Amino acid sequence: MAHDSRPNDVAWPGARWIEIDDLRLTRGEVTLRAARADDAAGLFAVVDSDECWRHVAGRPSSPDDLVRIIDGARALGRHMWVVLRGDAIVGTTSFLDVSVIDARVEIGSTMYARSEWGSNLNAVCKLLLMSHAFDALGMGRVQLKTDVRNMRSRAAIEKIGATREGVLRRYQRRADGTVRDTVMYSVVAEEWPVVREKLNSRLD
Structure with a gap:
């Protein structure tokens, strides 16, 4: 019989959803905002590399192709952010698999400029996104997935x-x-205070 890790669980309220169109999540010089068609050229320059697409299919072949991806993302249940450092586009990430009734969301489709690998950018983005998910939306679970071969x-x-x-x-x-x-992988609401403190300590 499977072990019940939460035998005294109580009813969890449903989350709420706020469309990301007018949101800006900011810490220091890093900002996340909804991706727009006019971001396509700058974002294409960031993600047009074999390293970004080694573990997933669907690589855009041109900025126009990326416009179609941005415009069609929401119909596929993907809420796509562009990542800025100052005024420069340095990556993209998304909210996926949103379930308000189950209070669950996934962070995925994340790609950063090669120049940002090893920087604090991923920690900042995850802190902003998880803070929004847990604290603003009332999510009980944030999940993340990656290729078993993608050790980085x-x-x-x-x-x-x-x-x-x-x-x-x-x-x-x-x-x-x-x-x-x-x-x-996942972070659940009960773990969020510890994870938040850990991320903040890395960025202080």
């Missing part, structure tokens, strides 16, 4: 304090046509 991404997720839950086998196609196993 796995290390970054584990560094923020997310819990590894398991592996989803043969879950998603890579750019080369192979089908990847995907590692699932």
Whole structure:
């Protein structure tokens, strides 16, 4: 019989949802705002690399192709942010798999400029997004997924304090046509204060 990790659980209220169109999440010089079609050229320059797309399919072939992705994202349940450092576009990330009734959201489709790898950018973005999810929206769970082979991404997720839950086998196609196993991580509401403190301490 599976172990019940929360035997005294009580009813959790549903979350609420705020469309991201007019939101700006900011810490220091980093800002997240809704991606727009006029971001496509700058964002394409950031994500047009084999390193960004090694673990996922769907690479855009041009800025116009990326405009179609931005315009069509919401119909696919993807709420797409552009990441700015100052006035420069340095990446993108998204809210996915939003379930208000289950108080759950996923952070994914995250790509940063190569120049930002190893910087504090991922910690800032995760702090902003999880603060919004838990504190503003009332989510009970934030999940993150990555390719089992993507050791850089796995290390970054584990560094923020997310819990590894398991592996989803043969879950998603890579750019080369192979089908990847995907590692699932999460942060739940009960863990959020500790994770928030850990992220803040990294950024102070």
